[in-house]
Amino acid sequence: MRVYVLMDAPLLLIDAASLYFRAYYGVPQSITAPDGTPVNAVRGFADMLARLIELRRPSRLVACLDLDWRPAFRVAAIASYKAHRLAERTGPQAPDVEDVPEALSAQVPLILELLAAAGLATAGAEGYEADDVIGTLVAGERRDPVEVVSGDRDLFQVVRREPTPVRVVYVGRGLAKAEVIGPAELANRYGLPETGTGAPYADLAALRGDVSDGLPGVSGIGEKTAGRLISRFGSVEGLLVALEDPGSALAPGMRARLLAAREYLRRLPTVVRVVTDAPVRRDREDTLPSAPADPAALTALQRDWGLGGAVDRLAAALQARR
Numbered sequence: 001m002r003v004y005v006l007m008d009a010p011l012l013l014i015d016a017a018s019l020y021f022r023a024y025y026g027v028p029q030s031i032t033a034p035d036g037t038p039v040n041a042v043r044g045f046a047d048m049l050a051r052l053i054e055l056r057r058p059s060r061l062v063a064c065l066d067l068d069w070r071p072a073f074r075v076a077a078i079a080s081y082k083a084h085r086l087a088e089r090t091g092p093q094a095p096d097v098e099d100v101p102e103a104l105s106a107q108v109p110l111i112l113e114l115l116a117a118a119g120l121a122t123a124g125a126e127g128y129e130a131d132d133v134i135g136t137l138v139a140g141e142r143r144d145p146v147e148v149v150s151g152d153r154d155l156f157q158v159v160r161r162e163p164t165p166v167r168v169v170y171v172g173r174g175l176a177k178a179e180v181i182g183p184a185e186l187a188n189r190y191g192l193p194e195t196g197t198g199a200p201y202a203d204l205a206a207l208r209g210d211v212s213d214g215l216p217g218v219s220g221i222g223e224k225t226a227g228r229l230i231s232r233f234g235s236v237e238g239l240l241v242a243l244e245d246p247g248s249a250l251a252p253g254m255r256a257r258l259l260a261a262r263e264y265l266r267r268l269p270t271v272v273r274v275v276t277d278a279p280v281r282r283d284r285e286d287t288l289p290s291a292p293a294d295p296a297a298l299t300a301l302q303r304d305w306g307l308g309g310a311v312d313r314l315a316a317a318l319q320a321r322r
Contacts, residue, residue, distance in 0.1 A: 008144075008145060009057060009058060009059035009144065009145075010056060010058050010059070010060075010144055010145045010146055010147045011058065011059070011060040011061070011062070011137075011141060011143075011144045011145070011146045011147070011286070012052065012053075012056055012058035012060065012061045012062075012146075012147050012149060012288075013061075013062050013064055013134050013137055013138070013146060013147070013148045013149070014049070014052070014061065014062065014063045014064060014149050014150075015064060015130050015131070015134065015148070015149060015150035015151070015152060015155065016063040016064060016065050016066075016111070016122070016130060017065070017066050017069075017130055018130075018149075018150045018151045018152050018171070019045055019048050019049075019149070019150075019151075019171070020041050020044075020045045020104070020107070020108065020111055021041075021104070021151075022044070022048075022151055022171065022174070023040065023041045023042075023043075023044025023045045023047075023048060024040060024041035024044070024101070024103075024104045024107070026044055026174065027040035027041070027043060027044035028040060029103060031043055032306065033304070033305040033306045034304075034305075034306050037106065037305070038103045038106075038107065039107060039110070039305050039306060039307060040107075041104055041107040041108075041111065042107050042110045042111055042114060042305065042307060042310075043307055043308065043310040044310075045111050045114075046114060046307065046310035046311060046313070046314045047310045047313060047314075048171075048175055049120070049314055049317075050310070050313040050314040050316070050317040051175055051313075051317075052149060052169075052175070053288070053314075053317040053318065054317050054320070056147055056149075056169065058147070058288055059144065059287070059288060060144065060286040060287055060288055061120055061121065061286060061288045062121045062122070062123050062137065062282065062286045063115055063120060063121065063122045063123070064122075064123050064124070064130040064133040064134050064137070065122055065123065065124035065130055065133065066124075066129050066130045067124040067125060067126050067127070067128060068126070068127050068128055068129060069082070069085075069098050069129060070082045070085075070086075070098070071127055071128055071129060071132075072127070073127075073270065074270065074271045077267040077268075077270040077271050078214075078215065078264070078267050078268075078271050080214040080215070080216070081213060081214050081215070081271055082098075082213055082214050083214050084214050085098050085099055085214075086098070086099060087099040087100075110301070110305060113297070113301060114298070114301055114307075114311075114314075116283070116293070116294070116297075117292060117293065117294045117295075117297035117298040117301060118289070118292050118293065118298060118314060118315070118318065119284070119289040119291075119292055119293025119294070119318075120288075120289075121282050121283060121284045121285065121286040122282070122283050122284075123137065123280050123281065123282040123283070124280070124281060125278035125279050125280045125281065126279065128275060128278040128279075131152070131154055131155060131274045132274050132275035132278040133278060133280050134148055134150075134155060134158060134274065135157075135158055135274030135275055135276045135278070136274075136275060136276055136277060136278045136280045137280060138158045138160075138166055138276075139276035139277070141164050141166075142163055142164060143164065144164060145164050145165045145166070145167075146158075146164060146165070146166040146167070147166075147167055147168070147169050147180075148166065148167070148168045148169065149168075149169045149171060150168065150169075150170065150171065151170065151171045151172040152172075153170070153172065153205065154202070154205065154210075154213070154272070154274075155168055155274070156168055156170075156181060156186055156198065156201045156205075157198050157199055157201045157202040157205075157272075157273065157274060158198055158274065159181060159182060159183055159186055159198035159201070160183065160198050161183055161195075165182070166198070167180055167181060167182040168180070168181045169181075183195075183198065186198065186201060190204055190223065190227045191224065191227035191228060191231060192204065192227055192230065192231055193231055199235075199273075200230045200231075200234065200235060202272045202273045202274070203230050203235050203236045203239075203268070203269075203272065204223070204226045204227055204230045205226075205272060206236065206268040206271070206272040207221050207225075207226035207229060207230070207236070208221065208222060208223045208226045215268075215271065215272070216264070218257055218258060218261040218264070218265070219257055219260070219261070220253075220257045221257065229254075232249070236265055236268050236269055237269070239258065239265065240262070240265055240266065243255065243258050243259065243262065243265075288318070289318055290318060290319060291315070291318055291319055292315050292318060295315075298311060298315065299311075
């Protein structure tokens, strides 16, 4: 079994939606408030936060939010981007609304109240996804190592060694089976060069395709082939340059596949790469508190919504840092 060395007091960036979706589907909906309202996502999210604080021992923490789950600039580049997740709406002015279970949507405001009462920072950027918030915070971090917690492999692209190390705590199979992905793991898994591994991952994923994001990929190119192409040519842009060069080292069949997808390839970088200069706004300082910021509000949430031991465990995780 691989043993991972914990980084010194990292900045922990939480992909909030990724965690509360997993909490919603992982905790029975029979977990309800006294009035019968489901609170499974709230309780599961609080438990995951408590466990992450215990395991990762961060000095700072930010829960990163989706203020726009399907940004216009990505849809303008590739119209199919997340189109399969749209809720059914009629009329020419129908808004892009994500198809989210009502029982989960109703719990998101409670999760935000819980974070505020606990004193945990949230951050978002109008017109951008949580991935872009994370990408921007990572790009600007020059002090502490960073750990990004998500079940979304797209965020592997932020992994780096310098100027401060960044790793992803990947919870795609649940927190109990979390994998810590750094440059070496990413290089080994996808056949990418270990230097600068994170950034090329986004291009590899785009070539391979991503059904969950509505990206078809390039016909006939799977993960291993995509890894070889990006390793050889460095990026989608490098691949396009090679495509225009008759003397480049592209086999005829591969060249034909890529030529057929040339317009898709040109539009990909805008869609698959996280933004690193989004207008991120944070609601409070990101230093992890050693006690809840508003114990009375936290107690009221626990009582009124029947959040039980999940709140106690979160408060205890914070107090254990004293």
